[in-house]
Amino acid sequence: MTVLFEDFNDIDDLAAGLNDPTPSGRIMAVIELADSADPAAIPYLAGAISDADAGVRKQAALALTDFDGPDTAAALVVALADSVQEVRDAAAVSLTELKEPAAGDALLPHLGSADEFTLVACLAGIKELRRPEAMEPAIAALEHPSPTVRMQAVGVIGWLQDPAALSALQKAAADVDVQVRRVALTALGFSRTEAAESALIAALSDPHWHPREAAAETLAKSGGAACVSHLRRALDDDYWQVRLKAVRSLGKLGAREAAMQIGPLISLDIPNLRKECAAVLGELAVPETRSFLAAFEHDSDPDVRKNVRWALARIDAAAA
Incomplete structure (x- = not known):
């Protein structure tokens, strides 16, 4: 029988590179093991976490980003105690990529760690x-x-x-x-x-x-009608970022009574805020706000123009 495809990357063969006398050779072996995407590579990468060379240990911690599960998490927890900060940093980053709930078994015992770095990394990883x-x-x-x-x-x-x-x-x-x-x-x-x-x-x-x-x-998710008056006051905040979020939340809450207060904000020299105001005015579709929108139908920002024209169409459709 003819074999059309053959696996030329046997994990054991790739892992043999971890015995290379040079750190560069062992790093290459780690990279190849990671590229295999084979869970059978996890024990070998976990072993490389204890390599004599910090560069190999760091690469192993980074390589484990592509894997998941309790064994991966346990190896990364070991790397959190490394003497070299770059290795610890790499392990902390890889921990945030865990998605399998069972991986939390390795992190739970360290959620009371006296070492701040380990505690932060394990909290971030288990989140x-x-x-x-x-x-x-x-x-x-x-x-x-x-x-x-x-x-x-x-x-x-x-x-x-x-x-x-x-x-x-x-x-x-x-x-x-x-x-x-x-x-x-x-x-x-x-x-x-x-x-x-x-x-x-x-x-x-x-x-x-x-x-x-x-x-x-957040008030758009957790608040009700009672918060509308407070969000309307936030439209006068000194920071446009706060105004933008208030506009967005008022739109999600369907606060049509705020439309005439949102309208003038479209004239501010902040494209992101103008774009959001136009979108929300379209969602609320209050006819009296048409004049605010029409003045910016040819705005210099293409996203603002797009939202303004969509909003005008919504208002006109509602009126019809």
Whole structure:
């Protein structure tokens, strides 16, 4: 019988390159093992995590990005303790690519690590795995002195979307660190409760614009009719980024009463904001806003022109 195709990349043969006397040769073997995309390569790559050369160890940690599962996660956790920071960094990046929930088994024991880098990496790695067992250590991590740890902990809690953690997210929404507050406010989007809405409305008055922007955007998911008046006030925010999110949320909430307040914003010298205003005015289709749109039918920005013409067509169709 004629064999038309033959596997010339037997994993054992490729792995033999890991015994090369030169680091460059071993690095090439690691790359070839990764390129094979064969799960049988995982044990060999895991072994390369302990190579004598830091360059080989780093390449092995990067190569494991293309694989998943408990064995991959366990090897990367070993690399987090490497003496060379570049190796640790590579392992941390690869951990964020894990998608198989079972991979979390290797990360859960380290969610209380005293080493900040390891703790951050494991929180970031387990986030998208949505392991319920991560909730308790994540809530505990909200008390950590490092804002980076607290931010990753909020991410874990947000992905789990457990109503029992609502009070923890509310507390994080008032954190002393701006970015922790921003992430917490975004995470509140899963909860359509008065408590979540109240926290988001309060954040529209935050002294920093990043949390205000996050709150304005999240209110479209977590807020109701009661938040419309607060979003309308956000249309006068000093930062256009906050105004843009407020416009978008008012559109998603179908707040036609805000249309005449959104209309003048289309004249601001910020293309992204003009484009969003035009789109939302089209969604709301309030006839009185036609004059605002018509003035920018020939805007210098093609995306603005496209949205303006679409919005005018929507208004005219609604009137007809």
